[in-house]
Amino acid sequence: MVKQLLESTITSYEIRDIRFPTSQHLDGSDAMNKDPDYSAAYVIFYTDSKGLEGHGLTFTCGRGTEVVCSAIEQLACKFVNKSLNELVKDMRATHQICTGDSQLRWIGPEKGVIHLATGAVINAIWDLWAKAVNKPVWKLVADMTPEEFVQCIDFRYITDVLTPEQAIEMLREKEATKVQREEEMLKDGYPSYTTSAGWLGYSDDKVRRLIREAKEQGFTHFKQKVGSNKESDIRRASIIREEIGDEGVLMMDANQVWDVTEAIDWMKDLLKFKPLFIEEPTSPDDILGHATIRKALYPQCAVATGEHIQNRIVFKQLFQANAIDYCQIDSCRVAGVNEVLAIILMANKFKVPIIPHAGGTFLVEMVQHLSLIDYICVSGSLDRRMLEYVDHLHEHCKTPVQLKNSKVTPPLVAGYSVEMYRQSIEDYTFPTGKIHQKK
Ligand SMILES: C[C@H](O)[C@@H](O)[C@@H](O)[C@H](O)C(=O)O
Numbered sequence: 327m328v329k330q331l332l333e334s335t336i337t338s339y340e341i342r343d344i345r346f347p348t349s350q351h352l353d354g355s356d357a358m359n360k361d362p363d364y365s366a367a368y369v370i371f372y373t374d375s376k377g378l379e380g381h382g383l384t385f386t387c388g389r390g391t392e393v394v395c396s397a398i399e400q401l402a403c404k405f406v407n408k409s410l411n412e413l414v415k416d417m418r419a420t421h422q423i424c425t426g427d428s429q430l431r432w433i434g435p436e437k438g439v440i441h442l443a444t445g446a447v448i449n450a451i452w453d454l455w456a457k458a459v460n461k462p463v464w465k466l467v468a469d470m471t472p473e474e475f476v477q478c479i480d481f482r483y484i485t486d487v488l489t490p491e492q493a494i495e496m497l498r499e500k501e502a503t504k505v506q507r508e509e510e511m512l513k514d515g516y517p518s519y520t521t522s523a524g525w526l527g528y529s530d531d532k533v534r535r536l537i538r539e540a541k542e543q544g545f546t547h548f549k550q551k552v553g554s555n556k557e558s559d560i561r562r563a564s565i566i567r568e569e570i571g572d573e574g575v576l577m578m579d580a581n582q583v584w585d586v587t588e589a590i591d592w593m594k595d596l597l598k599f600k601p602l603f604i605e606e607p608t609s610p611d612d613i614l615g616h617a618t619i620r621k622a623l624y625p626q627c628a629v630a631t632g633e634h635i636q637n638r639i640v641f642k643q644l645f646q647a648n649a650i651d652y653c654q655i656d657s658c659r660v661a662g663v664n665e666v667l668a669i670i671l672m673a674n675k676f677k678v679p680i681i682p683h684a685g686g687t688f689l690v691e692m693v694q695h696l697s698l699i700d701y702i703c704v705s706g707s708l709d710r711r712m713l714e715y716v717d718h719l720h721e722h723c724k725t726p727v728q729l730k731n732s733k734v735t736p737p738l739v740a741g742y743s744v745e746m747y748r749q750s751i752e753d754y755t756f757p758t759g760k761i762h763q764k765k
């Protein structure tokens with residue numbers, strides 16, 4: 327059965343520009359992204375095996391999704407007539423089908439729209455692969471030998487900090503105890519924190535109510551959006567502290583609005599609320615700026631970033647420069663699972679914990695696989711690690727993330743957990759879907 331499905335050939339693909347009107351209630355709003363419409367540039371690969379499809383997406387915020395869809399078109403067409411077996415036998419080469427196109431490379435390289443598109447396409451291939459072998463993606467990776475794991479990674483530009491041989495060594499250290507951690511995860515789940523209560527556009531009353539509800543759900547860690555107006559940040563932080571007490575953990579996220587010195591000054595006024603970290607205090611491209619902020623706020627407040635870090639090379643430098651305390655991998659900002667594996671390995675080498683970014687369309691569904699891979703195969707640690715949980719749009723996903731008392735239960739359904747209901751795809755496709763006609 328498994329063998330047959332792996333022998334499938336990709337026959338065609340479908341690309342959709344899908345937009346949810348989340349800006350109506352300011353869900354997902356922050357100091358930089360004031361009115362995001364949670365969206366997805368979505369791709370489906372069809373095969374010659376009935377019912378076997380690979381679904382992948384990259385998160386977008388509304389306008390601009392059509393640009394990413396058009397970049398996906400340039401990449402997806404390269405996969406038609408390819409056999410799945412050939413693609414998965416050498417995932418490094420498969421990743422390079424996207425990143426190594428000599429003409430498309432010019433509009434990157436490995437960053438921007440073309441890289442977002444690569445993320446969607448590569449994630450769809452992983453979904454296809456996992457479905458063909460009837461495993462969730464995390465389990466597919468957890469069952470790999472260190473050599474197979476490393477074969478998925480393009481080490482170009484990172485061998486100065488991590489060679490394939492060192493990566494194999496690192497993975498071998500955790501081999502013998504993988505099964506134990508897998509069992510533990512299936513029994514206990516993976517810890518998470520919530521961002522859903524702290525969106526910038528919500529009223530103080532709504533924040534208070536949502537924090538209370540989140541506490542009832544078992545959450546102990548909460549993220550607040552900051553950076554638009556200092557008085558309002560202070561007022562909002564006092565409300566949250568009042569609700570969560572001294573024992574609750576508060577994180578803050580500025581979504582890149584500040585200059586380096588402004589970030590330091592602003593945060594000094596928020597330190598009294600004991601934030602665990604400040605996320606995206608400045609431009610994601612400013613490696614040394616992050617290092618400066620980290621140094622200035624140390625040890626009272628840590629620094630986190632990742633959702634806009636464009637590739638493994640920038641992550642490498644953030645680690646080398648001791649610029650961050652938390653590594654917020656994103657499932658589709660970089661080139662899908664392959665490149666994330668490289669980042670997870672480097673983070674482990676530099677002892678920086680992984681806290682994935684998941685505020686977006688179906689991101690929690692994907693990153694749960696990545697944190698499980700980090701724990702089971704790479705770091706073997708839950709210390710300072712959590713998943714981000716946001717409470718939006720799960721009803722459109724066939725296999726939504728499962729929470730039990732704020733812990734995420736590992737997904738057991740085969741694939742990468744992002745497949746949308748057909749009706750939702752139709753209704754939310756922009757601009758033709760039913761939802762967009764109503765406006
Ligand atoms: C526009 C989005 O909702 C962002 O605010 C969100 O990704 C956020 O930065 C997060 O950390 O979840």
Ligand SMILES: [Mg+2]
Pocket residue numbers: 579581605606633683685
């Ligand atoms: Mg963020």
